[in-house]
Amino acid sequence: MEYLKTFSLYFQALGYSAAGIYHFVNPKFYLRIMPKWLPAHDFLHLSSGVFEILFGLALIFPASRLYGSWGLVALLVLFFMVHADHFVHPPKGVAFSFIIGRFVLQFFLIWWAWWVGKS
DSSP, X not given: OHHHHHHHXXXXXXXXXXXXXXXXXXXXXXXXXSOTTSSOHHHHHHHHHHHXXXXXXXXXXXXXXXXXXXXHHHXXXXXXXXXXXXXXXXXXXXOHHHHHHHHHHHXXXXXXXXXXXXX
């Protein structure tokens, strides 16, 4: 079980850091799925990218692991609201089956981020 937790830890650290970097590489990807009612789209998507990188890297170090885990949980809960909004206002070119799948996946991602921080 310890091997699984270690693998999960580094997988998430790499995955969230890469996703955070992608905010800067391809901002259009994130901007097109942001709800219209959110203010300051550029600031929000760039700051969420920075926090994904920071919280992802925080998972690597035992002293900051809990902060990284809870930071990711908080981000994922905020992202959950964005994915819920897609049911009412689906982004152009996004299949409804993808919206459902991403919404369900969000529950798992929240649990998984919490789980790696428990150690």
